[in-house]
Amino acid sequence: MLKGQWPARRGLRSVENEPFFGSVNEAFETTSGLVREELAELLARFGAPSTTPMADGPPERGRWIMSSIGCSGHEARGALTLVASPAFWRAIADRSSGASSDAMLSDLAGEMANMLMGRVRNRLLALGLEIHQATPTCAFGDAIVLSDPGDAHTRWLSFVTRGGAVHARLDAFFSPDLVLSTASERAVQACDTELVLF
């Protein structure tokens, strides 16, 4: 299914409020679940495990560092956005690279979005969906406004960590014909071994 054959743009579409095509909803729910799992895993790997449940939602007004990364393929396209406070990113940086200038914190946020997208892509590959990712972009400030996701399915996922809240927004378009399944003939098991030497 080509982009031009997708449903016409009709403004913001939230999967919670307006049911869409069944398979598209299913693909979005699956992807959303993968983002939640992989972000939780990444946060734990970076020493900021999610501590308490938190209602999903956009970040409140404040000073944030935001990173966003796009992806596209024949049957899906979209973006992942990560938002957290400078203090959160500084705490992660202290444990990993040690560098905590504003530029380095923005870079760290971008790299985190890059890794999150990579991990989600690898999981989707095993369900028969291949997408390609762009390079991340970052913004730093206290009046960050995210672009309207248009007719994409969109959802905020939120986590509380010891270093503060982390919010992720998934925006996605899926082809109505897409079925995510490990039984798909296009399913490919991505390498998940940490290190392979040839």
Added chain:
Amino acid sequence: MGDVVMVVDDSATVRSQAGRALAGAGFSVLEATDGVDALEKLKATPKVALIVCDVNMPRMNGIEFIESLAKEASRPPVLMLTTEGHPQLIQRAKSFGAKGWMIKPFKPELLVAAARKLAAAP
């Protein structure tokens, strides 16, 4: 002075993380921001014992970089360090002479172990 390891990644964070781990293990670390930068720095620094290279980078990605490197008569071993896990991509890197594939986020001790093994290989 230890063996020189070149870390090629467009993320300053990854270069810093990898550089810190490798320098802590006694390697001298040289950084490059993408494939083009790496090729230029390799010309100026011929005695590189290992290249640790990302895949998705602007200007010249990691696969294009090792493809260029494969044309050279003498080249350092290359360890790919990436979020990518597609088997076809791994096979492609291997066909261009990559010696290993490591998935981000990486454990510093694993990177150091791989670097020691690959830099010491004949």
